[in-house]
Amino acid sequence: MSDSAAAQTGGLDEPADPVDTAARDLQQRLMASGHERPEGDRCPICFDLIELPVDEHSKTNACCMKGVCNGCFLAAHQRGMLDRCPFCRTPTPADDASTLAMIQKRVHKGDVLAKSILGDKFYHGKLGLAKNVPRGIELWTEAAELGSVHAHFELGVVYHTGDGVEEDKPRGIQYWQKAAMKGDTESRHNLGVAEYQNGNFKLAAQHWMVSTKMGFEKSLNHIKDMFKKGHATKAQYAEALLGYRDAVEEVKSPQREEAKRLGF
DSSP, rough: OOOOHHTTSSSSOOOHHHHHHHHHHHHHHHHHOOSOOOOBBBBBOOOOOOOOOOGGGGEEEETTTEEEEHHEEEHHHHHHHBOOOOTTBBBOEEEOHHHHHHHHHHHTTTTTHHHHHHHHHHHHTOOOOOHHHHHHHHHHHHHHOOOOOOOHHHHHHHHTTSSOOOOOOOHHHHHHHHHHTTHHHHHHHHHHHHHHHHOHHHHHHHHHHHHHHHTTTHHHHHHHHHHHHHOOOOHHHHHHHHHHHHHHHHHHOOHHHHHHHOOO
């Protein structure tokens, strides 16, 4: 085929750029997966998803690394179980040293979440540990390699912001992408923020729609703001409102509502 003929056909014989193809494939996988929250977001007692943010509506026990919702914790207290884990019945640790020992024991047993949480403690200098950012990042990296969603999120934060490491935004994005594809709502939200800051409003709205429909209120507020600024349609905002409402209703229970009322 002559050069002029090739030009007329739009260069159909030219191979696609492998970099563009890989990026497009990743974007398709990213948008097609991670629409369900991870199983770790379910209370192991009532088996319902825990309301977001999970840390505000549950307590993670160092003895077994299970995050029990506040409703089930309240029910355990009402049954007189005041000083034991409501899941595994292990006595509650009396101090930071005992808590740290429990976490380290879980790490030695191969508990990936425990390794990631131990990374938190080193990174922030908690439970009597001296602050050790490199050790915290090392533990998160090991946990991420073993599949920890929590570790992927934390590594995304530190690399994207340069907090404790040399800033590497693309690397941070990659960690968030991996977490988002496993259903992590905050990582998904952060991907939306990154796209919005880059002027990619359509992609930002798509990310925030996913996390909104999983019950992440910040994403709903961002879609609302986009609607006000003309970057999202009325239909998109309405879809987000309905999706968020359904997600919030799904995680409600009389027990959990009572825990909120009592400030438990």
